[in-house]
Amino acid sequence: MELKDLCLARGTSGREEQVRALLLADLPPDVTSADVDRLGNLIVTQGQGRPGPRVMLLAHMDEVGLMVAGHTPEGYLKIRPWGGVLPSVLPGKSVHVGPDALAGAIGRAPHHLRRGKAPAETPFEELYVDIGAEGEKAAREAAPVGEMITFATSYAVAPGGLTAMAKAFDDRAGVYLALELLRHSWDFPLHVGFTVQEEVGLRGAQVALRAVRPDLVIVLEATAAADTPDAPAGHGTAVGGGPALTALDRATLADEELRRALARAGDSAGVPWQWRRGIGGGNEAGAAWLQGYRAAAVSLPCRYLHAPTSLISLQDLGAAQSLLLRFLENVREVRPNV
Numbered sequence: 001m002e003l004k005d006l007c008l009a010r011g012t013s014g015r016e017e018q019v020r021a022l023l024l025a026d027l028p029p030d031v032t033s034a035d036v037d038r039l040g041n042l043i044v045t046q047g048q049g050r051p052g053p054r055v056m057l058l059a060h061m062d063e064v065g066l067m068v069a070g071h072t073p074e075g076y077l078k079i080r081p082w083g084g085v086l087p088s089v090l091p092g093k094s095v096h097v098g099p100d101a102l103a104g105a106i107g108r109a110p111h112h113l114r115r116g117k118a119p120a121e122t123p124f125e126e127l128y129v130d131i132g133a134e135g136e137k138a139a140r141e142a143a144p145v146g147e148m149i150t151f152a153t154s155y156a157v158a159p160g161g162l163t164a165m166a167k168a169f170d171d172r173a174g175v176y177l178a179l180e181l182l183r184h185s186w187d188f189p190l191h192v193g194f195t196v197q198e199e200v201g202l203r204g205a206q207v208a209l210r211a212v213r214p215d216l217v218i219v220l221e222a223t224a225a226a227d228t229p230d231a232p233a234g235h236g237t238a239v240g241g242g243p244a245l246t247a248l249d250r251a252t253l254a255d256e257e258l259r260r261a262l263a264r265a266g267d268s269a270g271v272p273w274q275w276r277r278g279i280g281g282g283n284e285a286g287a288a289w290l291q292g293y294r295a296a297a298v299s300l301p302c303r304y305l306h307a308p309t310s311l312i313s314l315q316d317l318g319a320a321q322s323l324l325l326r327f328l329e330n331v332r333e334v335r336p337n338v
Helices: 003-008 017-024 136-142 169-182 203-212 256-269 285-290 314-329
Strands: 033-036 042-046 055-060 065-071 077-082 094-097 102-107 128-130 148-151 163-166 190-195 216-224 294-302 310-313
Touching (some): 003 017, 003 163, 169 190, 169 294, 190 203, 294 310
Antiparallel strands (some): 065 148, 094 102
């Protein structure tokens, strides 16, 4: 499966069916088990019963998006965010609405009609989606309250093949990496949690961790890059600098031995890597940490995270895969906590 296929699949939190179906259709034949729990997590195991340690990779299937929250008499859709989406990035964007992917456009009143407000001020209450419905009844029938809205973003590789742009690199890039790691045979139990509902509170990871009870947890994620012209020099994680390792963020203090082992793996594999800069944000390592599991994260730098279009380095993606392969090859060298 290509990364493109995963990014083009639609799946906001709680609506991850398309992504899960793609994964189930492309799992390697030597996996021991592949179970879907009641919440919707896909938990895949390779090497069940082999000597430990029991390693678990976590990568979430859901993407940020919008939800239909109501309808206007004229036939427009009222909307609310589904995950951490800022309204300022939305006006004028194309979207797909509901299971049939109805075409829509996010609109707002022209700035000269907005009662003196600055153009940048865009509260969600002033945004709507136009699907071309003629009146409220038609809009309700076409897109009932609660339907998901995803960004209608294509997948494109830049000339030279170094970077790619798409929606949902957070976290379809992590899902892709986890699937690729399952294509190798390991002499220890490897569990992969393709999780749900990360963007609304790390919910799927909490359930998946309790089901597996692993010895070590590695989270595969995307992280916000701040290497654009408007960012302070040297402040942010950079696209093209290799995968990012976290020491501390808002949700987690990474396991010291695990993060050192990941750093050694990157050096041994001869690939670039970087420390994730800043301590804001968080990922599913926070869910593992709160339950007492040893956890660390490998994150792919991503520009314009949680926006309709984001950008990654395909070289970073390859470096992350090499680092993780080397880490797993030497996972038994990770010292236990005292």
